[in-house]
Amino acid sequence: MAVGEEGIEKCLKIAHGLPEWFNKAGLRVMERELREEKTFLAVEGDGLLGFVTIKPLNEKALEILWIAVRRELRGKGIGTKLLEFVEGWAKDRGFELLVVKSSGDLTYKPYDETREFYERRGFARIALIDPYPEWGEPALIYVKALNTTK
Numbered sequence: 213m214a215v216g217e218e219g220i221e222k223c224l225k226i227a228h229g230l231p232e233w234f235n236k237a238g239l240r241v242m243e244r245e246l247r248e249e250k251t252f253l254a255v256e257g258d259g260l261l262g263f264v265t266i267k268p269l270n271e272k273a274l275e276i277l278w279i280a281v282r283r284e285l286r287g288k289g290i291g292t293k294l295l296e297f298v299e300g301w302a303k304d305r306g307f308e309l310l311v312v313k314s315s316g317d318l319t320y321k322p323y324d325e326t327r328e329f330y331e332r333r334g335f336a337r338i339a340l341i342d343p344y345p346e347w348g349e350p351a352l353i354y355v356k357a358l359n360t361t362k
């Protein structure tokens with residue numbers, strides 16, 4: 213679903229609260245992709261806890277473009293729930309692979325937690341591209357095969 217203006221503002225507010233992970237250039241791309249691509253929200257009451265934005269790369273592979281959880285709520289399982297939701301959604305639609313790009317600067321500590329998050333949830337590193345042309349900085353490419361029964 214496109215999340216609407218109010219949803220976009222709330223997602224951006226979460227991302228603004230995580231400056232170690234999302235810089236100005238990233239936030240600009242995020243804003244555009246929140247408008248153009250599909251985003252799922254984790255909500256409780258009126259509050260937004262986190263979000264995940266996805267985009268099909270082709271009919272078999274789905275990319276996670278952005279995932280973020282409100283700073284003070286990190287580490288409580290919300291990101292895992294968002295990921296599990298995307299996995300179910302993707303499998304139901306015949307996708308076989310999840311793809312995600314993360315920072316490939318292995319000396320930058322904040323992304324240690326992010327890499328740990330993906331790796332403990334079954335993502336495998338397949339390439340480190342340095343520099344990744346669109347970013348001008350290194351990117352680590354992760355994939356996760358979805359267990360499909362075909």
Ligand SMILES: CC(C)(COP(=O)(O)OP(=O)(O)OC[C@H]1O[C@@H](n2cnc3c(N)ncnc32)[C@H](O)[C@@H]1OP(=O)(O)O)[C@@H](O)C(=O)NCCC(=O)NCCS
Nearest residue numbers: 233278279280281286287288289290291292325326328329
């Ligand atoms: C990555 C992110 C979406 C995960 O969501 P989350 O709700 O914090 O994750 P969960 O609580 O489900 O899982 C936490 C996992 O992250 C890792 N982690 C390590 N240190 C952590 C920390 N200080 N805080 C949170 N997670 C940490 C662990 O692998 C942990 O797994 P475990 O539960 O098996 O120990 C969230 O932490 C976040 O918004 N991070 C900043 C933005 C970001 O990196 N986004 C991805 C790049 S696009």
